[in-house]
Amino acid sequence: MKIALIGYGKMGKAIDAIATAKGHEVILKIDHDSQHLLDKEHLGQADVAIEFTTPETAYHNIQKCFEANVPVVSGTTGWLEQLPEVNALCEKGHHAFLHATNFSIGVNIFFEVNKKLAALMAAQPQYNVWMEEIHHTQKKDAPSGTAITLAEQLLASVDRKKGWVNDETQQADMLSIISKRIDPAPGTHTIHYSSPIDDITITHTAHSREGFAAGAVVAAEWLKGKAGVFTMKDVLNL
Numbered sequence: 001m002k003i004a005l006i007g008y009g010k011m012g013k014a015i016d017a018i019a020t021a022k023g024h025e026v027i028l029k030i031d032h033d034s035q036h037l038l039d040k041e042h043l044g045q046a047d048v049a050i051e052f053t054t055p056e057t058a059y060h061n062i063q064k065c066f067e068a069n070v071p072v073v074s075g076t077t078g079w080l081e082q083l084p085e086v087n088a089l090c091e092k093g094h095h096a097f098l099h100a101t102n103f104s105i106g107v108n109i110f111f112e113v114n115k116k117l118a119a120l121m122a123a124q125p126q127y128n129v130w131m132e133e134i135h136h137t138q139k140k141d142a143p144s145g146t147a148i149t150l151a152e153q154l155l156a157s158v159d160r161k162k163g164w165v166n167d168e169t170q171q172a173d174m175l176s177i178i179s180k181r182i183d184p185a186p187g188t189h190t191i192h193y194s195s196p197i198d199d200i201t202i203t204h205t206a207h208s209r210e211g212f213a214a215g216a217v218v219a220a221e222w223l224k225g226k227a228g229v230f231t232m233k234d235v236l237n238l
Contacts (some may be wrong), residue, residue: 001224004028004046004070006038006061007053010138011075014213015050019199022217025099026053035181048220055079055141062086062097071223072097074101075216077145087229098223098230102143107189107231114150114191117202125194126162127200130176134188142166142179146189151175154191186212 001024005012008031014024027045030037043049043064048071051061055078065072072096083099090097102108118171123128131154135146143151143166146230151205156174164175193200201209206212215232222235 001025001221002027002045002047003220004030004043004049004065006045006051007066007076009052011052011136011213011216012050014209015052015216016135016162017218017219018210018213018236019204020181024214024217026099038064040064043070046070048073048224050075050216050220051217053146056158059086059093060157063089066090066093066095067098069093069095070221071226072098073216073219073223074099075101077101077148078141080145080148090229094227095159096101096223096226096230098219098235100232101149101217102187103209103232104206104211104221105203105215105218105236106211107146107204107206108215108236110155110189111149112238113202115153115157117191117193117200118154121155121200124193124195126197128170128172128195129154129158129161129166129191129193130170130178132178132180132188132190134180134185135184137181137183138233139181144179144182144187144189145179147177147179149178150189150191163217173228 003026008029049065051074058076058079059082073163086091161175162173166177190203
């Protein structure tokens with residue numbers, strides 16, 4: 001499989017190493033110095049593009065992939081208010097698009113555990129719930145995209161929380177997400193349920209970027225040759 005990498009930072013380099021080890025060919029490595037390669041002529045040679053860039057550039061990059069009719073896997077977070085528009089463009093043009101806030105297989109299983117626990121705790125108002133996420137200091141967005149996904153899943157079941165706030169304030173009707181930036185943390189997400197009697201805590205801790213990168217390659221392999229809008233739930237049949 002021929003892969004175009006849009007974004008060649010630490011994650012892009014990790015994806016490059018895993019894809020190459022699996023026998024794929026990375027034919028494009030696009031960073032801020034090679035934006036001129038982001039066109040139909042160059043992208044069109046790829047079987048799939050994998051995009052990990054910035055919230056400011058993600059929409060443009062994905063649009064360029066659609067123009068080249070190349071399936072695109074995107075892991076950029078912090079721009080998701082534009083996601084419905086991108087999904088509509090994908091469907092209208094019969095393109096292929098897969099976005100995930102986290103490609104780790106373990107995290108996607110953790111998402112399912114979070115939804116199940118939230119459903120069980122919905123009828124237990126004696127428990128206050130709050131979240132904590134820890135990432136490296138170079139992460140640009142806070143809270144993380146993964147934390148927002150976890151929060152939205154939780155809020156869908158626990159109706160005593162009306163929304164989330166990114167601070168340590170323990171408000172009765174709001175879900176507090178505490179964001180910490182500590183090197184060299186690849187990513188830890190914890191959901192706490194606390195009552196006067198006991199606590200229940202679930203945590204996912206990443207040990208390296210390898211799990212995220214490997215999942216992105218698996219997603220790209222799965223997306224090749226398809227059309228439509230997909231998520232990691234489709235890839236993993238969750």
